[in-house]
Amino acid sequence: MTKRAPLKLFFSYLWITLASVVYAVGFNWCYEPNQIGFGGITGVAQIVNAILPAAPIGTVVIILNVPLFLMGWKFLGGHLLLSSLYAMFISSLAIDLLHLVCVFQPMDPVLATIYGGVLMGGSLGVIFLQGATTGGTDLIARLLKLKLAWLPMGKLLMAIDLAVILAVAVAFGNLDSALYGVVALYLSSKVMDLVLYGLDTAKVAYIISDRHQEIAQRLIRDLDRGVTLLRGEGGWSGREKRVVMCAFKQRQIVAMKAIVRDIDPAAFLIVCDAHEVMGEGFREYKQNDL
Numbered sequence: 001m002t003k004r005a006p007l008k009l010f011f012s013y014l015w016i017t018l019a020s021v022v023y024a025v026g027f028n029w030c031y032e033p034n035q036i037g038f039g040g041i042t043g044v045a046q047i048v049n050a051i052l053p054a055a056p057i058g059t060v061v062i063i064l065n066v067p068l069f070l071m072g073w074k075f076l077g078g079h080l081l082l083s084s085l086y087a088m089f090i091s092s093l094a095i096d097l098l099h100l101v102c103v104f105q106p107m108d109p110v111l112a113t114i115y116g117g118v119l120m121g122g123s124l125g126v127i128f129l130q131g132a133t134t135g136g137t138d139l140i141a142r143l144l145k146l147k148l149a150w151l152p153m154g155k156l157l158m159a160i161d162l163a164v165i166l167a168v169a170v171a172f173g174n175l176d177s178a179l180y181g182v183v184a185l186y187l188s189s190k191v192m193d194l195v196l197y198g199l200d201t202a203k204v205a206y207i208i209s210d211r212h213q214e215i216a217q218r219l220i221r222d223l224d225r226g227v228t229l230l231r232g233e234g235g236w237s238g239r240e241k242r243v244v245m246c247a248f249k250q251r252q253i254v255a256m257k258a259i260v261r262d263i264d265p266a267a268f269l270i271v272c273d274a275h276e277v278m279g280e281g282f283r284e285y286k287q288n289d290l
Contacts, residue, residue, distance in 0.1 A: 012083070012130045012131070013083070013086065013130075015126055015127075015129075015130050016083060016086060016087045016090070016126075016127055016130050016132050017090055018126075019087075019122075019123040019124075019126035019127045019130075020087050020090040020091035020094060020123070020127065020134070021090070021091075021094050022119055022122070022123040023091045023094070023119070023120060023123040023124065023127075023134065024058075024091055024094030024095045024098050025094075025098065025119065026115070026116050026118075026119030026120045026123065027042065027057075027095055027116075027120065028095060028098045028099055028102075028104055029104045029112075029115075029116070029119075030107075030112040030113070030115050030116030030119065030184075031046075031112070031116050031120075031184070032046075032057070032099075032104070033103075033104045033105060033106045033107070033112075034106050034107065034109050034112040034180070035172050035174060035177050036109065036112060036113060036116060036177060036180045036181050036184055037164075037165035037166070037168035037169050037172070037177045037178045037180070037181025037182075038161075038164075038165070038168065038181060038184075039137060039160065039161020039162065039163075039164040039165050039181070039185055040136040040137035040160070040161050040164055041061050041064045041065060041068075041136025041137060042057065042061055042136060043161065043164040043165060043167070043168045044060075044064060044136075044164060044167075045057040045058075045060035045061045045064065046168050046171070047167060047168055047171040048060045050171045050172060051171070056095075056096045056099070057092075057095055057096070057099075058091075058092035058093060058094070058095035058096035058099075059092070059096060061088070061092045061095075061136065062088065062089065062092050064136070065088055065136060068136065068140065069081060069084070069085060069088075083130065083131055083132035084132045084133045084134070086132065087127050087132045087133065087134050088133075088134050088136075091134050109176070109180050110180075112180070112184075113180045113183050113184045113187070114184075114187065116184050116188075117183070117184040117185070117186070117187025117188040117191065118187060118188075118191050120184070120188045121187060121188035121189060121190065121191030121192040121194075121195070122191050122192070122195055124188070124192050125191065125192040125193075125194070125195025125196050126195060128192070128195075128196060129195065129196065137160045137161055137164070140160055141156040141160060144156055144160075158185055158186065158188075158189040161185055162182065162185070165178050165181040165182060165185060166178050168181065169181065202247055202248070202249060202250065202273075202274040203247070203248055203249070203250060203253055203271055203272065203273060203274055204245065204246070204247045204248075204271070204272050204273075204274040205244075205245070205246050205247075205248065205256060205269060205270065205271050205272075206230075206243055206244070206245055206269070206270040206272075207243065207244040207245075207246070207260055207267055207268070207269050207270075208232065208241055208242075208243050208244075208267065208268040208269075209242075209244070209260070209263070209264045209266075209267035209268070210264070211263050211264045211267070212229065212242040212243075212244050214263050214264075215244055215259065215260055215263050215264065215267070216229065216244050216246075218259045218263065219244070219246050219248075219256065219259060222255065222259060223246075223248055223252050223255060223256060223259075225246055225247065225248045225252070226246070226247075227244055227245065227246045228244075228245045228246075229242050229243070229244060229245075230242070230243040230244075230245055231243075247274055253271065257269070257271075
């Protein structure tokens, strides 16, 4: 183990702790007092709490997570299990302790839906970035991600949680609970995917020009970006063309367009969004990456 490994592990668990507390605040402040349907194991715990008010939601979450974590040990290994156990324990404990310290009053359900979705999605995204989950359907989604690697985590969770939200609405006897819950779930999944993937603001440019070599050299020299020359053919002229392909950061788009314009104002330029770019200058590939 390197000298930096313990420090990295410390900050990882610090982020998990902070995100778990935010998760609890979002649930206790926005969801519980406004009876907004919440998905996953926490949603099931809401149902149990509605039937048995003496059963604390956080404690019920811990009990229901036991079989899921045993499954997680088999498929995901010890590190994810330990970090997820920690995240689940802290978030569940924070929900119960916060409820004892402060009972939040109901607010405008639209505001509760918006702020609840943002807080829950953001906190879950941070927890996932640290290689952990809060258990429940988060863990189920993480397991499904192994087989459905092409699906974003937010969409996986949204699909799993919809059924639970409907069940919570039935338990509360309130259709509005499900309707608000679906909106909050959608916001949560969007914010979560933004945290997990949206910060990777990369672009890819395709440049068709007779002065492709000059453009390629300037991109390499001025932007410090690698380029690839692709072979193409004009559909009308039948002439062979070279296409310069270059992945770059969002902040470099103005400089990139200026380079192309200066060298060949007649160049044909296409700029597209690029996600999960891996390689030198971008993200590194990690095992079981989200």
